Amino acid sequence: MNRAWELAAGISRRHFLAWSAAVGAAGLAGCKSTEAAKLQTPRSQIGEDPADPETVPTVGSKTSVGNTEALTVSGVGLVYNLPGTGSSPAAGSWRTMLEDSLKKLKRDQTLNLRELLDGPGRTTSLVIVSAQIPPGAREGDPIDVQVTLPDDSKTTSLRGGELFATELITFDTTGNIRAQVRGPAARGGNQLVAGSVWARAQGPLVAGNIVLDGADGKEAKPDTDAEGRALYRAGFIAGGAKVAHTRPYYLLLNSGDQNPRVGAAIAERINTTFHTTSDPRFKVADAKDRELILLSVPAAYRHNHYRFLLVARQVPYNPVGANSVYRQKLEEELMDPATALTAAVKLEALGGDCRRSLKIGLESASPWVRFAAAEALAYLGQTDGAAELARLAEDHPALRAQSLKALASLDDAAGTDKLVEMLTSGDAELRHGAFIALRLADERHPALGGALMNRSYYLHRVGGRGASAVHLTAAGRSEILVFGDNVKLRGPMPPVPLGSEFTVSVPAGDEGAKVTRVVRLKDRDPEVKEARCGADLSAVLGALANLGGGYSEAVELVRRSARAEALSAPVVMDAVPREMSIQQLAGFAKVDTTLAKANVEVAKVGTVQPAVDANGFEVPVDQGPLVAPAGAALPKQALNRNPGRLFGPSRASDAPILDPAVVPAGGR
Template identity: 40%
Template sequence: MGGRKSRAGLTGTLLTALLLTGLGCHKPVVRPQSDDEPEKDRYGIKTVGELTSFGSVEPLNVAGVGLVVGLEGTGSPAPAGDYRQMLEKELLRQKVPDVKKVLNSSDCSLVLVSALIPAGARKGDRIDIEVSLPPGSKTTSLKGGYLKHCLLYNYDLLGNLNPEKFAGSNRAVLGHAIAHAEGPVTVGFGSGDEQAKLKTGRIWGGGRTRVDRPLHLILHSKVQSARVANLIATRINSAFAPTVQSPGAEVARFQSNAVVLLKVPHQYQHNLPRFLRVVRLVPVEESPVAEKNNTDTPRKPYRMQLQEDLRDPARTVTAALRLEALGQSSIEPLKSGLQHDSPLVRFCAAEALAYLGSPACGEELARVVRTQPYLRAYALTAMASLDEAVCHVKLREVLTTSADDETRYGAFRALRALDERDPDLAGELLNEAFWLHRIPSEAEPLVHVSVSKRPEIVLFGSSQKLRPPFAIRAGEFVLTASAEDERCSVTHIPLHGEGDSPTRSRCSLELAEIIKCLAAHGAAYSDILEVIRQ
């Protein structure tokens, strides 16, 4: 424990040096935390982390078999075997008419569907979906396809479940249906050549969890008892009291003498590692007052010592987390840290205040976003956790005025995390496959495209135009304009499907209008990205 905590103190010292160098401030005297003064001895208080370990913190693999439709001749009959039998059974359950004809159609394809469910996920949370072809499939492309509703199961290998009888067996045994997936398949990503990229796909946010996946706090064997487990659950719920709104909504719940179940509070949904750290620092006993530490120095009361350490740049990182773990009663002490000379102390205090729901953090976090690139991501995440007016206002200021590309897009993501239904950020869903957002900006125009989490194109400013002359080929689409043209031609040349003739449209040179025109002709997200890349 002592070694791990001392590294946290060293990190604080290094961050302080970086921040002060960047700001050109007077450097205060920094007292590094000594390795021979571990935090347990310094504070003399037992925390949840000393009695427990976390379980179920890794993402859970889920998988299933699905059907992609709308392939216009690039699909293939489902290969014989277990996968076909599973899909046939599922389609019959869904009462799909003429199942055998569907499975033998070249306009459809059997696919393997997989996803990762993060630790702490709640029922209804969206997850990203991966789609691939099974061995023996003759499908040539999944482009333009749509994955029909399918179930995803947890699973394990037979060799793991019964190593004595089935040692080394790689046969998968399905568990329960704990997620489902559906949506348009986006291709053109991943590794391999262009043909290989057409045979795998993604559906960002195309899955939803069907059950909660709580974290597990596992009590160490020497302290396993109903009394200790209930005490830990009570202490954690007290620390996160504002999130407890009704019976059954508690953050921590006693399950057995050895296990306490945890739900991730809303404010930590974008920062699970911080939630885990704070839980570990929740005290399970009252602070001793009169005891002495190893240096024979009388200990100060726990909260008083933390307030003092918060003002020490060498200790402020851990002190702020420990104060956060005490709950709402720490808001006033943390506010005092906002007035400190050290930018690191101010940031740590502001970050903790954000997760405690105090709007007092807004000004300082916005300042960090603008001026401290090393801490920018942490500050944006903290602001995204606090649905208060100050965060909305400050993030909008950053969104429309910042000259830094990453900062602008980070502010956009943070605002969407606060309210994805915000009409100014909602954007347009094009071709039922990807989103187009147009954001007014006083800074230089910027085009941001996403290749993870969500298929979206964000246009900052209003001057994004293609400069003629150009001739761009992207999949089935060709864009052309001569040097004198004020508009361009968009031609769709179908490569699959019988009897389909080329279609042509004219549109302005504005990038937003070109994207919408391509989508109207059926362009996939990968086609749009290829146009922008060229």
């Protein structure tokens, strides 16, 4: 019998739920024992009058949110196509796991493992593959993949390699499982237990100095071997794995409300509030038993899971009438800047029949009120506030990230048209943020001008009358954005080395560029390939890709040509909107009616979208504005566009420690 199932024998139903969450054996992976400590036991409020604005029971008053942390998955994989920099894996547990994995994946084919792993050409290497499954991820969602070498590996570089299909699974120890179930059910020593397969990773690696510079502003150098060759012992594959199972959020009923009737009533209220006509069979909430309700994120909130959970917790347990005191009180609070943000969330939680109340807020003189109303209307599928959201994104950096997210949620040209207009903005942050929002709203929109280059990265040529610029990001999706119609390499530019095989040069005048690749072969003369093209940056990147160049070489070309002042447009790094939490915004709204201070402070206290559970799921309480100490320096955070995170980094603790020369996907 499978060791994991042996451990399950004799565990009670509730304990089995906690155990399965620990090892990822069920769709509820990620549940932590700390959730039990968060459960409260309030008196059941089923019979209270929902018309009383002070005592209306809500979903949040009867439940707590679970499964809100990322799930770590990993596996042992094989990188192939290395240019003689690989190594034969040593005998041991890593090699055994790799051989078992290869046999499983190629069960229908004859596989010579010794020839594959121990070939004289040193073209393969054993690697450790890891990834983070974000909360709320759906089957098929892409996630970033980290690839590292074991400490004892003799491989000198992963550059140029490609990851063979690798299953990523959850692991835990029997000791952790025993702690989860708080009993003697998990017997034996502290052994490693494998859980479920959560993703499969594969694809070409990006290994090399992508965007990081040293502390002195000069290009960071990787470690080198005795012959001066770069050592790239880690890399990443942006979007290199697909999620195999949906990870729903869930609601745990408080102990005083744990019965099937309450669970079914809460699920019905949520499904009624977030009803969608696009797929009548789709259930947002599914009551599994007396304690547990599974939550699936509706399409309107696919880029803002936090907003969905915040609103879902404010859904009244009992239906609220059109003329109820509760609704009237919220309509009054919406028009007050100090309470508008909270009132808008609660009105949004009443569903589509509150749209008229929200539309009145669009006429307010206060930008806080207009923003609160327009944002809520967007998530209700209403385009009335689209123009206002676009104006707020342009005028107020403090509201920019949230406004762009709301525009991206609109399944309508009213939203995408406004995003397209912002692509020509002179504000680099607004322009890049609008690009990200437009790509998430409609990945095939013609204004994006995207093309996949050598299966390694996306090149987006965004024309228009805006100022020319080249935008790069430190992590996340591998892409280069070229804004403007006339971004060129200027000569004379002497040969610029890219990686270990490529050079690009531009002679004086307008004679175009030359891309050269020199492949050094063992016991043979080097193989030289050349391509000539125009000096347009997009054309040079295309020629580089045609010769086999990847993302690392492309970014290296952009950075080095800019340093040599051979690029006709500036290079912009990580120009994405920072945002403050709803709690921070509510604090400023009480004292900063024009957003003058909030627009400045967002650069100090804002983040590039925190984790979904970073600020809790309560609506704002009465508090002062949150301001960073004078002169406080905040670290730049990298993009990680996981499902539900439009402008989002992973927390620093999520990312493994890699070589300084490698930018990990999802963190620095």
